[in-house]
Amino acid sequence: MAGHSKWANIQHRKGRQDKLRAKLFSKLSKEITIAAKMGDPDPDKNPRLRLAVKEAKSQSMPKDNIDRAIKKSIAGEGEDYEEIRYEGYGPNGVAVIVEAMTDNRNRTASTVRSTFTKNGGNLGETGSVGFMFERKGAVSYPVEAGDADTVMMAAIEAGAEDVESTEDGHVIWCADTDLNEVSNALEGDLGESESTKLIWRPTTTTEMDLEGMQKLMRLIDALEDDDDVQNVTTNFEASDEVMAQLEG
Numbered sequence: 001m002a003g004h005s006k007w008a009n010i011q012h013r014k015g016r017q018d019k020l021r022a023k024l025f026s027k028l029s030k031e032i033t034i035a036a037k038m039g040d041p042d043p044d045k046n047p048r049l050r051l052a053v054k055e056a057k058s059q060s061m062p063k064d065n066i067d068r069a070i071k072k073s074i075a076g077e078g079e080d081y082e083e084i085r086y087e088g089y090g091p092n093g094v095a096v097i098v099e100a101m102t103d104n105r106n107r108t109a110s111t112v113r114s115t116f117t118k119n120g121g122n123l124g125e126t127g128s129v130g131f132m133f134e135r136k137g138a139v140s141y142p143v144e145a146g147d148a149d150t151v152m153m154a155a156i157e158a159g160a161e162d163v164e165s166t167e168d169g170h171v172i173w174c175a176d177t178d179l180n181e182v183s184n185a186l187e188g189d190l191g192e193s194e195s196t197k198l199i200w201r202p203t204t205t206t207e208m209d210l211e212g213m214q215k216l217m218r219l220i221d222a223l224e225d226d227d228d229v230q231n232v233t234t235n236f237e238a239s240d241e242v243m244a245q246l247e248g
Helices: 002-017 021-038 047-058 063-074 105-118 148-158 176-190 210-224 240-247
Strands: 082-089 095-102 133-141 162-166 169-175 195-202 229-234
Touching (some): 133 176, 148 162, 169 176, 195 229
Antiparallel strands (some): 082 095
């Protein structure tokens, strides 16, 4: 899934340059509060919370912020939030999944719809693009974690389904329901992961040229700028030349 790897790299590149650190922490805090609210406030007894805390740590979120987000759930905050998934099409017919967490469904739907429209896309019905993706667990490790064979052996032992090793690092894929178990097993062999999360993995991709990618990035940026939006996933495929021009 070259398209997905490149998409992940864009995310990391943006993350490094991101001046909106506070916005990122706010999204991570919201996920921690909701996860703690839905289960147990102890990460060891709540797999979703454990993954949320792990992801926050991988983004260098301070421990105080993490503790505060868990305490909010105990204090009863986050009661009104609901998780909603929107699906639509971006420029060149690329599929887009938007995951939101909101206390006002109408506000979020209206904002997401107008963001799609303003950026050359259109919001579809739920299920309109979901069939082009699979829900998977993804555990990322840096290159230093080991060579491809070492990581592959650890992944097989942990019960993972697939490994992608590139010069940028390793991504270990597993069934969505196995993520907690697989990531724990990998940690024993390879140490702390860079990232452990559930994502939508494209099963079919849409080839994008430079102009299409520029439009798509504008749409993604505008969606991610919305406080209610937690994650944006697309199924683009782009050549190395296009990606180099985009980053240049």
